[in-house]
Amino acid sequence: MGDTNPKAEEDHQHDNEHNHEHGGIFGAKTELIFSILSGITLGVGFLLTFADGIPDWVSFALYLCAYFFGGYFTAKEAIETVVKGGFEIDFLMLLAAIGAAILGEWAEGALLLFLFSLGHALEHYALNKARKSIAALADIAPKTAIVRKGNEQKEVPVEELQIGDIVIVKPNSKISADGVVIKGNSSVNQAPITGESVPVDKYPIEDASLDFTKEKNLPSSENRVFSGTINGSNVLEIKVIKEAKDSTLARLIKLVNETEETKSPTQQFTDKFEKYFVPSVLVLVGFLLFAFLVIDETFSESFYRAMAVLVAASPCALAISTPSAVLSGVARAARAGVLVKGGSPLESLGGLTALAFDKTGTLTEGKPKLTEAVPFQKTSSEELLTAAMAVEKLSDHPLAAAVVAGATDRVGDSQIDEASELQAITGRGVKANWNGEDVYIGNKGLYEEDLSVQVPEELANTLDRLETSGNTAMIVRKGSTFLGIIALMDTPRQGAKNVIARLKDIGIKRVIMLTGDNQRVADSVAKEIGITDAWGGLLPEDKVDAINKLRQQESQVAMVGDGVNDAPAMTKSTVGIAMGAAGSDVALETADIALMADSLDDLPFAIGLSRKSKKIIRENLWVSLGVTAFLIPATIFNFVGIGLAVLVHEGSTLVVVFNALRLLGYKKT
Known part of the structure; x- marks a missing residue:
């Protein structure tokens, strides 16, 4: 588990990346509409060049309109980037379009801007699907709550709820706050938070006077409810134990949104690659501008080739290939009640060769x-x-x-x-x-x-x-x-044996149980549920040593626990995984991956999703690098012009984005 600085990451992201989320006179669809208008004016202008009796200036005026609509957001991005002291793909594309205009190739320049703007508009639309999947978490929170004050009931905004308030939750309505049930029995649909498909029965707690803000006094799952979950057929009275801004749902939304600020190892690699690749391309373009001095061609021909190479070498698909897959993978995981804190744990999870489990409460019921x-x-x-x-x-x-x-x-x-x-x-x-x-x-x-x-x-x-x-x-x-x-x-969890078998089936070589119980107890439990290694008699500090030892033996090791007593061992593992994180603030903070439901069944799903994500990231890299490797020599030797180069370039960008979106449909087996 590496330390990250979210603020620094956020600043870096805002300085160096653009998500093209533009507004305008048509709202969020403005960029797409402008792109379509660019295509229409370009198409009409081109067709009119074949019509007799139509002055040339008409087609020229339509090409100018195509330049305006296609280049508006491209120029806006380019100017904003230059003002910040840098330049990006938008700047390169704008430069190529201006170059085409200088050469008098207005139709080709307009085609470039049209295809580039259309590609980015569709890319924005596609990525928005993943972002909306995450943003949907915020929509599940109710806006108001019914609070009981003595014999009176009053509806108030959830932001005004205080710790200790008594909230009335009517049948089939959303629960408005994290709290403990003090009156009434009901089944609660916790799928929005934990991903559990079966409603969970809730009962009143015996002692409602405890200070539930302290971790040691946290109620058990049958007494506790979460904001955003849905009550069943009976009325519940709930004592609020967290303010709205600190609720499990609010923290979940915050942590999921922060995942875009952290970069995976593959993304860090592509960033380094681009750091050296882009200046190299600019040097190459500079040489190509003066090719007419060496070979028998005009300056216009050299200039055109240089602009075509500039378009071909812009690493647009490469830049979006990993973030799009990470965003989609994290969104899919969140929908299933699995919180993945960024690209690094998402990728690392898929490369695991060993899983270490804390015994009590993880492999067993935790109720001796x-x-x-x-x-x-x-x-x-x-x-x-x-x-x-x-x-x-x-x-x-x-x-x-x-x-x-x-x-x-x-x-x-x-x-x-x-x-x-x-x-x-x-x-x-x-x-x-x-x-x-x-x-x-x-x-x-x-x-x-x-x-x-x-x-x-x-x-x-x-x-x-x-x-x-x-x-x-x-x-x-x-x-x-x-x-x-x-x-x-402490009896093994129901289904633990089946989950361990599934983990072995998907390629986990070693499944290790770490416990403070003596070795005989450890061996007995291990034999019953199919654990490969049982290490007993461990003190908390011994579990840290055990993880260090495992990391020397295996390439990638995850530690699975409750995120509280196991936090030191989780810190030393490749990936820390907390179970039942919806019930523990500590688990949400310490783990790289949090299984919101207190269930082992989500573990094979999370590992399977990670492996699918890694596969898609690799596919995207091959597509983006392959297209670039083809286009650069193709444009240098004049096999491909600007129009075809931008068509292939933007096409590859859309391919990697829509390939990444397949993760949103990943099935939970």
Whole structure:
């Protein structure tokens, strides 16, 4: 993941690129209408040259009209560029048209401007399809919301919504803000944000008084709703947890729009190529202007050839070949609930040879459940679970919540003394004081390595049995007495095995699971879902080392996680991919690619789209470079004139643009 400077990229883009989005007396269609008028006046003027009795000045006047309509926006762009201290393709084309006029070839110059303006108008129209696909995201946001104040309801603009406001969402209407459901049950269509085709059931949250602006208090998916999604058949009351400008939809729109400001490796290459190519062409044109001094021809013939080469060598198709494909690919991904942050990750994703997954919440459900409580010697199950529950109540670790929930179901929690002085022992377990004694809950390493206490053989055997069957097992010790073992299991995601198989089918050689669980648990899960490599017992910093190691072994490695705890490892990977990013601001910021839905199914689609994008970019480069390689010698040796050169030139530009637009129709299998 390379660091980018969006502002610098934006300035660079605005200084060096034009998208030809012109307005005028006919609005956005002005350029196309002017181009058509140029073609009509050119055609009529040319036909009149064959009519008897029509003065020559009539055709000449029509050619001048064709020059005006065809050259208006070309001249406008050229002047704007020159004022900024540079020159572009528009300037070269204008120069060639002026040269044709000097030679008296008004019809040919008008043809050049007509075809050039028509090509750019169609290019603008085509690229606008991709931009509109992205802009459509902004249209899904509702403009107003119904806010409840006491017993009164008032309709207000969404911009006026404040955190904590209660919003009423009627059946089959759009949800106006990111929030949590506090009243009502309904199914919500989240496709506009996450790409999920099936509506998601939503339920009221138990404690609506929490501060949901803090990441740790974010509600689960069944309690949370997003701006722009569509409510089902029941009324919902929602507590706003984000202002409109900070909503998931607003951030998504902002990030998608920023993708045009970042350049892919191929685009960076073509930029460097153009940097040396264009001056070389100008030097060549300069020499050709004086060819009449060396070979037997007039200055007019040399001048005409130079202008033809100028047209032939203008890298118009090359300049648009990569941006058009990137824009179309990003737009298609966004429609499917996959946020791709620019051309670099779009291209890199398609070249992956290895995928590293965080286990918990990515390959598994992330909702571990207490499966077994095995007391040791004279300890009762109730005593074991009570001690574990008292300590884990103080912890905010996901496993702690599972222990408390499971223990409460089995023994209740009505008369449990509170523990105190909780200490987390990273990668090992926890320690707290309960009823005057220290209670430790953790893995075997906690006792034998940190505390230098030998785990009894019977307990160790039980631990091995539980871990071999895929459980995460923890030993509980109070004072100097081992109370027993509690075991939890986080089940693999439904469909994870199928997704892993599909990834292998599309060419991913290695699928690696990184987890803090011990190696036996890792191996058990890996075997169940088809993982090729399982690396267990990893601390957060170990995952970073694991990614560094993988990058030495494989050419391209992606890290897939939730974008929160996995952010350091994502930073070191070729591409960082966050799942369930619609629920996490951190995931949206840290990942190169964000799967808005909490689903693995979007991963093969994203990789397939990337590979298709790379294929189209390669095709576009071959077309643009091939046409240039043909036209330059063809115009130098007078096989092709200005008219045919601009026809082929603009034709190749349209070919690469419409080829790129095929990505908008890429199918999700």
